[in-house]
Structures are given as C-alpha cells and as structure tokens.
Amino acid sequence: MMKNMIILIAGVIFGIGLILSGMTNPSKVIGFLNIMGNWDPSLAFVMLGAILVGVFGFRKAEKTNTTLFNEPIHLPEKTHITKELIIGSFIFGAGWALAGFCPGPAIVALGAGYREAIIFVVTMLLGMLIHDNFYEKLKK
C-alpha cells in the first residue's frame, strides 16, 4: 500500500516537473529543437537537472540492488548497439519535432484536457501496437 502510494506520488512529481520545465508546451519544445533559428536552449537544463539528481538515485540503486521494500532491482542490462536502436530513435525524433510532444508530456497534456494531446496519445498507442504486434512478428 505504502509502495503504491509512493509510485503514484512519483508520477505526480514527474508530471509537475514536466509542466514546470516547459516540456508540456510544444511551442517551447520546437523552440528548443530550432537550433538554426531563434533558439531557446532552456530545455537542455531539464536534462541537466534530471541527470544531476538521477545519477545519485541510480548509483544507489545499482549499489544496493534492492528496493526500500527489500525487493530485487532489475535494471536493463542490454549493452549492444543495434540498428533498431538508432533507426527507432530517429523515427521518434521526427515525430517529436512534428508535434512538439514526446510521450510523458503528451500524457500530462492529455490529463489537462487538450484535444490535440488526445489525438497524439491515441495514435501513439496505435504506433506502439503496430510495432509490438505486427512489425516484431514480421521480422521473425
């Protein structure tokens, strides 16, 4: 119960962080991506701030290897670089630039009631389903 409450609160903190940082404002995101124009570098500070704290959190997680509730921590162990990793990231970046939304901020904006965010999130789910259910099977 305690753990569930903590996860919910973590989600709220994540969302508030996104709102405060400017990530939930697509025009701000596009201003950040527009390096050849009237560049607004603010969002680089989001990553900086998040990593400054995250380094400590993840270092502790890797050191203790158990959660506060004494359950094992399994962090991703993949280290190989695949063409899927690179191509997929390029596809994602293109969509990010087109709308100014990435997954987290889009869900927060959906919660705020933006119709555009509903459209984006629904088609994002569709894109995920297409990948996981059709593309993955096609490859095999």
Add this chain to the structure above:
Amino acid sequence: MENFTPIQSLIGGLLIGLSASILVLSSGKIAGISGIVAGLMQFKNTPKHHYLWRVLFITGLLISSYLYALFTPLPVSEISASYSTLVIAGLLVGFGTRMGAGCTSGHGICGLSRLSLRSLLATMSFMLSGFVVTYLLIHVI
C-alpha cells in the same frame, strides 16, 4: 532568446530526476514513459503486478496538471500542429520509441543517469533527428 527560462527548466528537471530516483529505489522500475505505456498493452500471460505500478505512475502523470493548477495557474500548451500532423507524429513517436526501446525519459534521463552508452547513442539520434526535421519544417518547407 526572449523565452529563455533556465532556472524554471532546471527546477523542473530536478523534480523529474527526483521522481525517477524515487521510482527506481521504491520499486526497482525505470521511469521510461514509452515503456511503461506500452507495457499496459501487453495482454498475454501477464501477471497483475505487471500492470499495477504502470497504472499508478501514469495516473500520477494524468492528475499532475490538476494538482498543479490547485496552487498556481497551469502554463498553456501552445500546439500549432494540425490534427493530421498530430496523427502522423503520434504514429512515429509510438513506433519509434518501441523500435528504439525508449524515449526522452527512458534513454535521455534514466539511461544517461546510468551512463549507458546505448542510451547516449539513442539520445543523440532522436535529438539530431529532431533538429533536422525542425530545420526542414521551419526553414525549408
């Protein structure tokens, strides 16, 4: 540069890093939003605990605007993309984050915090792609 908000963005970032740290230390999970969401749509042989933490974290994201607005006015999300552009963008983001196994949060924040080379390459790829596509949209087309 008139919209430059380094302090606010930094504070927002610190909160995001705090959240990711809380999540990994309390439940051993990675705060990668695309992975969390996609996991909600895996229905085969999936135990209940697979869903619970995902539902809770996403619920937190969904109610964060409401809670924020209780204390201070919610900043406006200025969305210039047309509905058809949003559809294409959504499909690309959904497909691409699954193929690349992560998004801005999973690779850009959690992965880089763990000094993962994979995440560094993924982050450089989606940033470069974002820069190029933005350039094409604003300065070429």
